[in-house]
Amino acid sequence: MLDPQLPAEYEELRKTVEEFAHTEVSPVIGDYYERHAFPYPLVAAMGRMGLFGLPFPEQYGGMGGDYFALCLALEELARVDSSLAITLEAGVSLGAMPLYRFGTQEQKQRWLPDLCSGERLGAFGLTEPDGGSDAGATKTSARLESAGSGGSWVVNGSKSFITNSGTDITSLVTVTAVTGPQQEGRKEISSIVIPSGTPGFTVEPGYSKVGWCASDTHGLSFADCRVPEENLLGERGRGYAQFLRILDEGRIAIAALATGLAQGCVDESLRYARERAAFGRRIEQYQAIQFKIADMEARAHTARLAYRHAAALLIHGRPFKKQAAIAKLVASSAAMENAREATQIFGGYGFMNEFPVGRFYRDAKILEIGEGTSEVQRLLIARDLGLPA
């Protein structure tokens, strides 16, 4: 079973990110959130700390760490703010990871160092206006012209809700596209790297979002967008299998982020319950409040165990698909419930954007939707138990 103690270097990393989140992020993030502005200076500082290179080897500018280390960093950031945490999660897990896992040596050398340094951001475009959960329903197409001799992919279609796709420092979006006719009942889907600024690639204006207001999300459209043939990522026709792997890992990262949010709710509630008085007593003295906080702590704790177990399986090369789905399911639900309870403890102040719990409340819901909805997690768990499709 798990060693109850984190190894020293992971604990040092956790403490460093905790300190960063408290000193650098906490005082300023509310203002970015309010203005729906992307926090470039904080992202740059995270880059200098090496957070974007955490799970990648040093030869590509990475930190030589692993996915577990990334998850610890995400948890600590999300204890204070989810917008920055999702920027890191999407940049690493969705932006850089597909290149690292499936890229050729040249592709890795060309794209990864910038992404690892955090000077540039990567994005991954899977979801389309007509389909997210049913990723096989992809309509975006890529047609290969003059294959073999300086050929190019001509991409047409659109993507929805793509994180990190439109910042000033976005370098690329990897998109899934149909590259061939149906075979054995399934379309041929491949992944193609589209550099930002490629003619025919339009980044639509940012959405008006309920939460994650300091993160970058756009719809994308492609109209005869041409990229070189060598921008195909991994094998042709393997796109579907590739993003399933990427999403399996990403779920652990989202679970870590959700755990952080759930813990942040405990942190804030403890502090507030100590300060706030009602009917002549501090509200921490009421058992109703104590029980809420105890339940919140229990949920954050179990969420943490679930994601750390899945992450440990992943880095040891063991099967982790079901554990990742469970982690995401329970952690996102913990985040949602804790945000609701923390807001309750804060009373009217909890409904004000200037308090972190207001942000937590708005940021929690997406965790039950993004990178596989809770229904999809249940489907995955059911399949793993052998229940029929």
Added chain:
Amino acid sequence: MKIVVLVKQVPDTWAEKRLDPDTLTVDRASVDGLINEMDEFAVEEALQLAEKHGGEVTVVCMGPEGATDAYKKALQMGVDKAVFLTDPALAGSDAVGTSYALAQVLGTLEYDLVILGSEASDARTSIVPALLAERLGLPQLTFASKVEVDGTSIKINRQTDYGHDVVEAGLPAVVSVVEKINEPRYPSFKGIMAAKKKPVQTLDAAAAAIDTARVGAVGSWSKVLDATVTPPRSKGTIVTDEGSGGVELADFLATKKFV
């Protein structure tokens, strides 16, 4: 260029601190230890100078056995190696004793520049940099908010109440820095991993040729006789205004001789 940066481990500034009633020193066992905040700026400056001019940075720390967090942090930030001076005989050293002990350690090292923070958040004497420079017979450049090194000389902006002075000296020299000088980096995971493999030399008093009669509680020139905790503020008087509030307020001010 060879740079030595001095760091101290202090009790967490935010933690509640207690004085040990027997020794009248801070009870360090009861709170987390960490690097003195100002020393992080010294480490950062040393690293930036080494990155710019090439060279090697050594961190020197004196402290009780097990007080390893401060120099470890410096190693994680990127310092090349550490020297840790620890000996029960050093416990309770005042600034005079501390500067002597540190000077002895520096005597075992080669360096062109010594950098340290202007003050430690626990004792706050701010005189160790000057004492140390005097003992080493080196120029002292204190309260630096900017440092420039040029081959054989060093120039600093010395922060003052009215602005800054520009002060220059030949190398080697002792420089103490203020918080304005830079923004200390956070250790990266690579730095954290690398720190585990960096050389740490642990010295006791004898190894640094320290005369134990000149350090510790015994060797200190000053002695803490008594320590009193600031009493909590009393509750104050609440005047409920039932028509005579103004008069009562005026009376209060008059009895306290404010009016």
